[in-house]
Structure formats: C-alpha cells, structure tokens
Amino acid sequence: MLRIKNLQASVEGKKILNGLNLEVKPGEVHAIMGPNGSGKSTLASVLAGREEYEVEGGTVQFLGNDLLDMSPEDRARAGVFLAFQYPVEIPGVSNANFLKTAVNEVRKSRNLAPMDSKEFLQIMKEKMKLVEMDKAMTQRSVNEGFSGGEKKRNEIFQMAMLEPTLAILDETDSGLDIDALRIVSNGVNALRDGNRSFIVITHYQRLLDYIVPDFVHVLYKGRIVKSGTKELALELEEKGYDWIKEEVAVGA
Amino acid sequence: MSTITKYQTASTAFVQEAEVFADLYGKSNPALTAIRKQAMAAFSSRGIPTMKHEEWKYVNLTSIAQTDYRTASPADSQKLSKSDAEQYRYAGQDAILCVIENGKLNVAASSMSDIPKGVRIGSIDDFSSDAAVMSHLFTHASFEDEAMVALNTMLCYSPIIIKVDAKVKCDTVIQLIFATVPGVDPLLIPARVLVVAEEQSEFTVVESFHTHGSGALTCNNIVSEVVVGKAARVHYAKVQVEGDEAQHINYHKVNMARDSYQHLTTLTLGGAIVRNNLNIRLDDEQVNAYLNGLYVLNQKQVIDNHTLVDHAMPNCYSNELYKGIIGDEAQGVFNGKIWVREDAQKTNAYQSNKNLLLSNQASMNTKPQLEIYADDVKCSHGATTGQLDDEALFYLRARGIGETAARSLLNHAFAADVIEQVENEKLRESLMQLLDVKLSALQIEA
Numbered sequence: 001m002l003r004i005k006n007l008q009a010s011v012e013g014k015k016i017l018n019g020l021n022l023e024v025k026p027g028e029v030h031a032i033m034g035p036n037g038s039g040k041s042t043l044a045s046v047l048a049g050r051e052e053y054e055v056e057g058g059t060v061q062f063l064g065n066d067l068l069d070m071s072p073e074d075r076a077r078a079g080v081f082l083a084f085q086y087p088v089e090i091p092g093v094s095n096a097n098f099l100k101t102a103v104n105e106v107r108k109s110r111n112l113a114p115m116d117s118k119e120f121l122q123i124m125k126e127k128m129k130l131v132e133m134d135k136a137m138t139q140r141s142v143n144e145g146f147s148g149g150e151k152k153r154n155e156i157f158q159m160a161m162l163e164p165t166l167a168i169l170d171e172t173d174s175g176l177d178i179d180a181l182r183i184v185s186n187g188v189n190a191l192r193d194g195n196r197s198f199i200v201i202t203h204y205q206r207l208l209d210y211i212v213p214d215f216v217h218v219l220y221k222g223r224i225v226k227s228g229t230k231e232l233a234l235e236l237e238e239k240g241y242d243w244i245k246e247e248v249a250v251g252a
Numbered sequence: 253m254s255t256i257t258k259y260q261t262a263s264t265a266f267v268q269e270a271e272v273f274a275d276l277y278g279k280s281n282p283a284l285t286a287i288r289k290q291a292m293a294a295f296s297s298r299g300i301p302t303m304k305h306e307e308w309k310y311v312n313l314t315s316i317a318q319t320d321y322r323t324a325s326p327a328d329s330q331k332l333s334k335s336d337a338e339q340y341r342y343a344g345q346d347a348i349l350c351v352i353e354n355g356k357l358n359v360a361a362s363s364m365s366d367i368p369k370g371v372r373i374g375s376i377d378d379f380s381s382d383a384a385v386m387s388h389l390f391t392h393a394s395f396e397d398e399a400m401v402a403l404n405t406m407l408c409y410s411p412i413i414i415k416v417d418a419k420v421k422c423d424t425v426i427q428l429i430f431a432t433v434p435g436v437d438p439l440l441i442p443a444r445v446l447v448v449a450e451e452q453s454e455f456t457v458v459e460s461f462h463t464h465g466s467g468a469l470t471c472n473n474i475v476s477e478v479v480v481g482k483a484a485r486v487h488y489a490k491v492q493v494e495g496d497e498a499q500h501i502n503y504h505k506v507n508m509a510r511d512s513y514q515h516l517t518t519l520t521l522g523g524a525i526v527r528n529n530l531n532i533r534l535d536d537e538q539v540n541a542y543l544n545g546l547y548v549l550n551q552k553q554v555i556d557n558h559t560l561v562d563h564a565m566p567n568c569y570s571n572e573l574y575k576g577i578i579g580d581e582a583q584g585v586f587n588g589k590i591w592v593r594e595d596a597q598k599t600n601a602y603q604s605n606k607n608l609l610l611s612n613q614a615s616m617n618t619k620p621q622l623e624i625y626a627d628d629v630k631c632s633h634g635a636t637t638g639q640l641d642d643e644a645l646f647y648l649r650a651r652g653i654g655e656t657a658a659r660s661l662l663n664h665a666f667a668a669d670v671i672e673q674v675e676n677e678k679l680r681e682s683l684m685q686l687l688d689v690k691l692s693a694l695q696i697e698a
Contacts, residue, residue, distance in 0.1 A: 048650050049650070071655070072646060072649040073649045073652050076652035084650075092664075093661060093662070098648070102652050106652040162651065
C-alpha cells in the first residue's frame with residue numbers, strides 16, 4: 001500500500017529525513033517511535049503534503065501512485081488521512097459544514113454523487129458514538145475552544161467520517177488524560193478492519209497498550225534504525241533510547 | 253472649468269442652477285431655501301477636500317473635482333420599470349420597494365401599494381405640510397464641516413422621506429433602491445434621505461445602490477439623516493453594489509433619543525471609489541448602537557469607511573465591528589472614532605476592525621481613535637490586518653477540500669459573522685448571497 005524508499009527531506013534548509021525506508025501493507029499498524037527531533041512529525045508532514053517541507057530525494061508510492069507528486073487535497077481524496085498533532089481552530093466554519101464539504105469533495109473525486117443532508121446526519125450520528133462526541137460539538141466552529149482531548153477526538157471523528165485507506169496519527173496521544181486516551185484508542189480500534197492501515201507516531205509506549213501495533217520502528221536522525229514487534233516498544237519504555245543511539249554510533 | 257469648481261467659484265450658471273432647485277421648494281418652504289443658500293455659501297468657501305486634508309488622506313477626490321459633471325435634474329426622464337427594479341429586491345416579496353433613479357423617486361418602478369398603516373414614504377412634496385418631519389430635514393448632517401454634505405444640501409431636489417408613527421412595528425422591510433443610470437455625460441447625483449422613527453416604533457430600512465446599464469462616469473453624493481425617537485428600534489442596512497466605475501460619497505447621520513436602539517450594517521462590494529461617513533450620535537441615556545461593516549474588494553477598488561460614534565450622554569452602549577477582505581490592488585481605509593464626551597459617564601464602547609489581505613498589492617490603512625473625556629467608562633478597540641491562515645488552509649486541504657474551495661470557505665467564515673447579525677432573515681440571506689458571489693469573483697493569489 002505505502003512504500004517509502006530512501007526519503008530525504010528538509011525544512012528551512014535543515015535536513016531532517018536522511019534516507020528513510022518503510023513499507024506498510026494493507027491492514028497493518030506500524031508504530032513509529034523515537035527521541036525528540038528524530039523526524040517523526042516531519043515524516044507525517046511530508047506524507048500529508050505540507051508545503052514547508054522540501055523533499056530532496058527518494059520516493060513514496062501509495063497504491064501504486066507517486067504520492068509526492070500529489071497536492072494535499074489529492075492525497076486526502078486518494079485515502080491518506082493525517083490526524084494532526086495540533087488540530088487547527090477555524091472560527092466561523094462549523095464542524096458539520098466542514099465535514100460535509102470534505103466528505104463531498106472526496107466523493108466527487110471518486111465520481112460519487114454528493115451525500116444528501118439526511119444521509120450525512122445519519123452517518124455523522126453513528127460515527128460520533130465512536131468517539132463519544134456530543135451533538136453540540138458538531139455545531140461548534142472547527143476545534144474552536146475545544147479542549148486538547150476534544151480536539152483529538154475530533155480528529156478521530158473526522159477520520160471515521162472520511163474512511164481513509166491509510167491513517168497517520170501524529171502524536172495523537174500527547175496531552176491526553178487516560179480517559180481521553182481510551183476514547184481515542186477505542187475510536188481507532190473500531191476503524192481497524194483488516195484493510196485500513198495505520199502509522200501511529202508516538203513518544204510513549206502507553207498508547208500502544210491500547211492500539212496494538214504489528215510493527216514498531218525506531219526513528220533516529222531521520223532514518224529508521226531499528227524495527228521489531230510490539231515488544232520493542234516495551235524495551236524502549238524500559239531502557240530509553242540511549243542504547244539505540246549507541247548502537248547507531250557503533251554501526252557508523 | 254469642471255462642475256465642482258464652477259459650484260465652488262459660484263459661477264453664475266451654476267448658482268442659477270442651484271437656485272432653481274432651491275426655489276423649486278422655496279415657494280412653499282422658505283426656511284429650506286434659506287438653508288440651501290447657507291449650504292451654497294459653505295461649499296463655496298470650503299471646496300472639495302484634497303488629500304492634504306487629514307480626513308481625506310487616502311481617497312483622492314481630484315478625479316471627482318475635475319470631472320465635468322452634469323447634475324441630475326428634476327427634468328430628466330426616467331427609464332427603470334418595475335421589472336428592472338425587481339432584480340434588486342433583497343428582503344422578500346412583501347418588501348416595499350422605493351426606487352430612486354438618479355436621485356429622483358421613480359413611482360412607476362416602485363412597489364409601494366401595500367404600505368402598512370402608520371408608515372409613510374414619499375418625496376418632500378408629500379410631507380410639506382408635516383411640520384414635525386420638515387423640522388428635521390437638512391438639520392442633522394452638518395454642511396458647515398463637510399463640503400460634500402454642503403454640495404448635497406444645495407443640489408438635492410427631491411429628498412426621500414420615511415416616517416413611522418409612534419408605537420408602530422412594521423415587519424415589512426422598506427428598501428430604497430438607488431439606481432444610477434449612467435448617460436452620455438458624467439453625472440453627479442445628489443440624493444437625500446430622511447428617516448423619522450417616532451417613539452417606540454420599530455422597522456427595517458435597506459438602502460441599496462446599483463448601477464443600471466453603462467455609460468459615462470457617475471458620482472453618487474448621498475446624505476441620509478436618521479432620527480431615532482425615544483425607545484424606537486431601527487434596523488438599517490446600506491448595500492453598495494455599484495458598477496466598476498462608480499464613485500460614491502455617502503454621509504449617514506443618526507441621532508438617537510433615550511432608550512433607543514439602532515443596528516446599522518454597511519456592506520460594500522461594488523464601486524471604484526466608495527467613501528462612507530457614518531456619524532452616530534447617542535444623544536440621551538440608555539441608548540444601544542450597533543455599527544457593523546463589511547467590505548470585499550478586488551481590482552483597484554478603494555473603500556474608505558470613516559465612522560464616528562459620538563457618546564454625548566451617560567449609560568450608553570455602542571459596539572462596532574468592521575471587517576474587510578482586500579484582493580488585487582484594492583485599497584481599504586478604516587478610520588473609526590469613538591468620542592466619549594465629558595457627560596457620558598458609564599459608557600461602554602467597543603470597536604474592532606479586522607482585515608484580510610489576499611495579495612501583495614492590496615493595502616489597508618486602519619486608524620482607531622478613542623477620544624475620552626469622561627473618567628468612568630469602558631472602551632476598547634482593536635485592529636488587525638493579516639493574511640489567510642496557512643495552517644487552516646492546509647488543514648482543510650488535508651481533508652480533501654481543494655485549494656480554491658478551502659480559500660473561499662475561510663474567506664466566507666471570516667466575513668460571515670458581520671452579516672449573520674442582520675436580524676431580518678430574508679435580507680440576511682440575500683446579503684450572504686451577494687457576499688458569496690463577490691468572494692467567488694476575487695482574484696485569488698496562492
């Protein structure tokens with residue numbers, strides 16, 4: 001589904017990704033961990049198409065297409081979803097109106113007729129339950145005045161509405177208390193259907209107790225330096241990153 | 253020699269023309285003739301303001317001063333029909349349409365057959381025997397200080413008057429359609445409105461400004477005087493959607509009596525140069541005044557909003573929200589003054605001006621001014637000018653919304669709250685539609 005080869009990217013002239021390789025198959029959940037500044041959020045931003053990030057080399061294939069050649073909206077329409085680390089507040093645009101526009105733009109790109117209001121409301125009601133969101137939140141402006149937990153729930157709610165093929169969760173757990181973490185994780189798990197793939201970027205092993213990954217990768221200095229299964233996350237939790245850094249230093 | 257200079261130097265021909273207007277109504281009302289003659293004197297001593305004048309720093313009236321205008325005359329024939337006027341209807345099928353074509357009431361094009369009881373609309377002739385109304389005419393907007401008011405006062409030949417009797421609540425919107433029909437020669441149109449809201453009355457007035465057809469340059473020189481009686485509630489909208497070449501100078505004076513309320517929305521989408529001068533005087537206690545504005549500009553449009561909220565008495569509230577979206581090489585000016593006089597203790601006055609610039613060539617000059625002479629007041633003002641939030645734009649695109657659609661969604665969201673405050677639902681929907689048409693026409697620079 002997703003094949004990243006030798007990806008190199010920089011922001012404001014500073015090179016962050018230094019030849020990253022990753023392959024994600026349908027239905028897989030990949031966790032990406034790593035110390036601060038290792039390039040985790042840069043990877044998410046590059047995959048979503050943020051313009052400040054300059055790709056200097058490498059390729060990213062998504063369902064056989066060159067992802068890097070697509071605009072952010074085309075990536076979303078093709079089925080890539082980024083759950084933002086810092087969801088943006090958009091005063092004056094109601095959550096419901098925003099989502100309806102997004103859902104219908106995605107449908108339009110797939111030559112589907114726009115969803116009518118009744119159908120949309122029905123689906124929205126259903127998906128709201130996934131993240132225990134109340135109706136008032138859909139009437140409010142996008143993320144405006146939302147608490148940290150509400151913002152993250154809103155991201156997962158949007159994901160549920162847009163039904164992506166590949167979801168990238170960029171530190172979705174940061175700043176969440178245990179209840180919010182549980183709600184968000186339940187929402188994600190409900191969307192695991194054997195075909196949809198996830199890249200879960202996180203600092204903390206804790207999240208992976210809830211969203212159990214198939215693979216865990218350690219990102220360091222812009223490259224994946226170690227891969228394993230969920231046990232690797234436990235090891236990192238216990239021992240920190242220093243041993244990885246040493247391994248890399250020795251290897252170099 | 254251009255029209256304006258001729259008026260200014262009081263050249264014989266033009267003084268004669270002005271005197272003809274003055275005499276037209278002078279026979280029945282010598283007091284008005286006297287006022288017009290004072291206005292002529294004031295205009296000839298002041299002349300058209302230049303850009304050296306602090307209040308006219310950004311709007312260049314030179315082209316107006318130098319154009320050889322013909323002044324619209326009572327003898328001009330009128331072209332608009334009822335069906336022409338219908339396309340400008342903004343507040344539903346039952347709204348009263350009063351068409352003012354080139355400054356003169358066009359009865360044939362108007363729809364004024366179902367005017368509710370207690371409401372009167374007409375030209376000066378219809379009110380000549382109403383001494384109470386006539387006592388307000390020409391008395392609120394000061395021509396001593398403003399040359400363009402003086403010009404209007406000496407030349408307007410057919411003021412339109414709306415009077416709503418005490419305790420009358422009129423749900424039918426009254427829309428004044430100012431249709432400019434350009435001709436072969438440049439045309440100066442002095443039009444005048446007087447609205448008298450008697451005690452405890454409530455109603456909605458819309459002034460809309462249109463260019464009907466094409467031709468030589470036109471310049472609207474509009475003065476509106478609104479007298480809000482005790483505990484009266486007046487909802488007012490000024491909708492400026494003239495053509496690309498139109499010039500428009502507007503004075504709007506509101507005088508508010510005790511316990512009264514007024515809500516004024518100025519929407520500017522059209523015109524080459526538009527200058528709005530709003531002067532809201534809170535003349536007694538417990539007055540609530542809302543003053544909102546929205547301007548969306550492209551190409552080389554120039555809009556200058558000068559507002560004065562004049563708190564003369566204690567215990568009043570005013571709230572002013574002006575927003576602008578400026579694209580291409582357009583230019584916006586906001587000069588908002590809140591004046592809290594010595595007696596106006598316990599005043600609450602708020603002002604905000606927010607702007608979005610869509611291109612590198614677009615510009616905005618904003619100047620909030622607070623002059624406070626009372627010591628127990630709450631006043632605030634704020635002004636921001638920025639660009640569309642890139643993060644918000646990316647967020648929308650990351651959800652599959654195309655760049656153009658995302659930009660217009662954000663522009664709409666920025667502007668819509670001004671229009672959402674318009675109370676009448678049909679009017680609100682029409683204004684929202686006008687806004688969206690204009691937004692989709694904006695030249696968007698990525």
